[in-house]
Amino acid sequence: MTNFKLQKLTTVIKTITLANALIFSASAYAQQAERQYSVELSDPSKPMFLDVEMYMGNITIEGYEGQTVEIVAEVLNDFQPDKHKDKWQKNWKRVDTNKPMRSTEGLTPVSHTAFNLEIMESSNRVEIESEFGSKPVAIVVKVPQNASLDVNLYTGDSINISNISGNVEVESHIGNINGTLITGPIVAETHASDIVIEFNTFSDSAPSSFATHSGDIDISLLANTASTVEVQNYQGQVLSGLGTEFESVDKVNKKQRENGQKIEIGSQLQAKLNGGGQVMSINTYSGNVYLRQK
Amino acid sequence: MTDETALMQQIQQGQLDKLAVLFERHHVSLYNYFLRSGNSPALSEDLVQETFTKILAYRQSYSANGTFKSWMYGIAKNTMADQYRGLAATSVHVDADDEPLAANHSLQENMEQKEKQSLFEAALQKLPVELKESLVLSRYQQLNYEEISTMVGCNVNTFKSRIRKALSLLQSHYQVLSGEGE
Amino acid sequence: MSKESIVQLEDIIAWKVQQIQNKVNEPMPLPMQQALEVNNDWRQELSFVEHFYTSQADEQRPSAQLSTRFYQMLNSAQVVQEQRVHNTKNNAGEVRFQPGIWQAISSWFMPAPVYQFAMLAVCFGLGWYLKPIDNNTVATNHESQQISALQNEVKSLTTMVAVSMLQNPSATERLNGIAYSASLIDQEPQIQQTLLKVLATDDSTSVKLAALKSLAEIQNIAPIADALIDVLNTERNPLVQINVLQMLLLSGNEDVYLKTTNQLTNTELSTEASKILEQLSQVNQI
Incomplete structure (x- = not known):
């Protein structure tokens, strides 16, 4: 369902190495598992853009008062992608079952902390990429608070974003998306994982939207938020602690049309918070929707 | 002022970036004009933005006969009028009674000048819109009688009377507010 | 001169304002001075005008x-x-x-x-x-x-x-x-x-x-029906599939309905979308 951009990612990396820009390569065999980088922006007075593409690992992004991008990256030796298997690999089968088991007698595992992480800055755009095949990595990135983000994770525990007032676009195939002190606009998408967002204020500059197939969507809003909240789900519950009543569009709603009638099916709910405002769209097939007032 | 005419001519010829010079020179006073006319800070900013958008849009209609400043305030005045028409249902006019003087920080400061100015501002808000408009353009935007009378569509002598009437009314409100007039 | 008698306060105010604005240091014309001398109320009013026009005006920053x-x-x-x-x-x-x-x-x-x-x-x-x-x-x-x-x-x-x-x-x-x-x-x-x-x-x-x-929101969906059916053949996301199905089957256009159902026989829909399709067919029979 989600179009994870792995192919694009490898192409991008190739392009990066040719680009006339700052390149930080962390692909050396590290002595210690954790590494730190500080990236200066081309023009700190202007808002920056952070693009993160990661195949496996965890991503934490925090807005802070500074004007550089601070990155801490750590290899996750104890990362267990198996624990996520039930969510996405129900039909997954080993095809090499007939292979003979090789003896490991007298052998000990070699701890190896090599990982491949590309960090690039060009015209206030910082790209952090960890490609397929690399060891799982946990990164913590501190960015100026008004940064805009585009974050993609294929598999991991979570993407955590906090204290960001710029645009946020985030996609995780496996792994929860958690956001605190978010201003928006934000567009977030998962397959079966949860999306949990606590808004600080709610930006009216563009719509915000959340989509997941079977994950829960949990949104917290300030009481004075003006927004038109639209919820579409087919199974699962919608639980709201917001002061405003949701209007339900009937399961079957017939509308007269020029050449017939239009009928809508599905649980369509809408609430105009504080008179309504910029649209917040919440879409899930079978997940629950939780709407809370902070 | 002639340099502003020259700038407008350059804008007319396609050098749109020259508008930035005019913006930097006038946007603060234009903002204060909208504030004094009774608009909220947020709306005043919107009106400044809209005025400059119109200046750009109507650039070809500017002729060197008048000053840029008077032309700009003409557009600003019309922009505000459009706004009032659009918001007829919700009053944008802030009445001095609704804007308590106690809320004005400058009154709490013991600076005589500021106090006086606050009273002027408060008294100004009590004037009918037409008189307030003329007085603000004359006193704060420092346009001359000829420029304003052209803008508001009357002859100079009528305008002189209007200003006198506005000042006389302002004075009586000022005296009441300052406790002078019993 | 006879002109002296028709000096009015608004003229004096206009002169005063001009003087303040242009910072002209010329003395006030004699007829105006004389008119002021004999009229105390005018002097008071003019004094107020001067105060108003010369008091410090704080400007707020946007x-x-x-x-x-x-x-x-x-x-x-x-x-x-x-x-x-x-x-x-x-x-x-x-x-x-x-x-x-x-x-x-x-x-x-x-x-x-x-x-x-x-x-x-x-x-x-x-x-x-x-x-x-x-x-x-x-x-x-x-x-x-x-x-x-x-x-x-x-x-x-x-x-x-x-x-x-x-x-x-x-x-x-x-x-x-x-x-x-x-x-x-x-x-x-x-x-x-x-x-x-x-x-x-x-x-x-x-x-x-x-x-x-x-x-x-398009009034007549027929011209884009083929493109929407194509989407059903390539789209794997059930949420999108369901919404496309709803558009096609509930448009009220009989031709579009038939075209869609005919072509769907060759389309591999998700379980979720198939369920909805079943519901929609029931609705259509109502």
């Missing part, structure tokens, strides 16, 4: 946002101008954006509401066509034609911007573009085509769902 918005507007106007020149030179029917153009336009949308562009588009166009403006100008026939030409131009300009927003790499901006283009959906085939392309190729489910919602 927020930094105002400057940001202005420069974004100016930047966009320059882009529109460049594009206009570019289009005029090339006389090309297809709208092609050079790198940076959509960026300039879209960046303008980030902090400011979409209506600003419409405002600019209309105003910019007006400035192009209407030479003299006056408060009381009555539009002549010729001017009406100009305005009509302008409206067409603005419409195509609006379409151009909408299309560029829909091509923006940022999902947020594409969502904004969908909202912006909603009012044109029934009038502009180019917008419909772009939305269909978004529906077929976009990376973001949110954007696809928003595009579908917008397309659902």
Whole structure:
């Protein structure tokens, strides 16, 4: 369902190495598992853009008062992608079952902390990429608070974003998306994982939207938020602690049309918070929707 | 002022970036004009933005006969009028009674000048819109009688009377507010 | 002289104001001085005028946002101008954006509401066509034609911007573009085509769902039915599949209904979408 951009990612990396820009390569065999980088922006007075593409690992992004991008990256030796298997690999089968088991007698595992992480800055755009095949990595990135983000994770525990007032676009195939002190606009998408967002204020500059197939969507809003909240789900519950009543569009709603009638099916709910405002769209097939007032 | 005419001519010829010079020179006073006319800070900013958008849009209609400043305030005045028409249902006019003087920080400061100015501002808000408009353009935007009378569509002598009437009314409100007039 | 007797207070005030504004140091004309000498009330009033005009006037500063918005507007106007020149030179029917153009336009949308562009588009166009403006100008026939030409131009300009927003790499901006283009959906085939392309190729489910919602407002769905059925053949996301199915089967158009159900026999739908299809078939039998 989600179009994870792995192919694009490898192409991008190739392009990066040719680009006339700052390149930080962390692909050396590290002595210690954790590494730190500080990236200066081309023009700190202007808002920056952070693009993160990661195949496996965890991503934490925090807005802070500074004007550089601070990155801490750590290899996750104890990362267990198996624990996520039930969510996405129900039909997954080993095809090499007939292979003979090789003896490991007298052998000990070699701890190896090599990982491949590309960090690039060009015209206030910082790209952090960890490609397929690399060891799982946990990164913590501190960015100026008004940064805009585009974050993609294929598999991991979570993407955590906090204290960001710029645009946020985030996609995780496996792994929860958690956001605190978010201003928006934000567009977030998962397959079966949860999306949990606590808004600080709610930006009216563009719509915000959340989509997941079977994950829960949990949104917290300030009481004075003006927004038109639209919820579409087919199974699962919608639980709201917001002061405003949701209007339900009937399961079957017939509308007269020029050449017939239009009928809508599905649980369509809408609430105009504080008179309504910029649209917040919440879409899930079978997940629950939780709407809370902070 | 002639340099502003020259700038407008350059804008007319396609050098749109020259508008930035005019913006930097006038946007603060234009903002204060909208504030004094009774608009909220947020709306005043919107009106400044809209005025400059119109200046750009109507650039070809500017002729060197008048000053840029008077032309700009003409557009600003019309922009505000459009706004009032659009918001007829919700009053944008802030009445001095609704804007308590106690809320004005400058009154709490013991600076005589500021106090006086606050009273002027408060008294100004009590004037009918037409008189307030003329007085603000004359006193704060420092346009001359000829420029304003052209803008508001009357002859100079009528305008002189209007200003006198506005000042006389302002004075009586000022005296009441300052406790002078019993 | 007889003129002395007709000196009025408003003249004296006008003189005073002029003196203050121009910082002229000339003494007051004698007749005015004499008139003031004999009239205490006038002197008091003039004293008030002087106080009012010379007291310190504190100016408040607008927020930094105002400057940001202005420069974004100016930047966009320059882009529109460049594009206009570019289009005029090339006389090309297809709208092609050079790198940076959509960026300039879209960046303008980030902090400011979409209506600003419409405002600019209309105003910019007006400035192009209407030479003299006056408060009381009555539009002549010729001017009406100009305005009509302008409206067409603005419409195509609006379409151009909408299309560029829909091509923006940022999902947020594409969502904004969908909202912006909603009012044109029934009038502009180019917008419909772009939305269909978004529906077929976009990376973001949110954007696809928003595009579908917008397309659902088209009065006559028949011309785009084939494109929607194609989406069912390629789309794997159940949420999108379900919404497309709803559009096709509940449009009220019998031909579209039949065409869809016939073609669906060869389509591998998700379990979720199949369930909905079952429900929809039941509804259709009601």
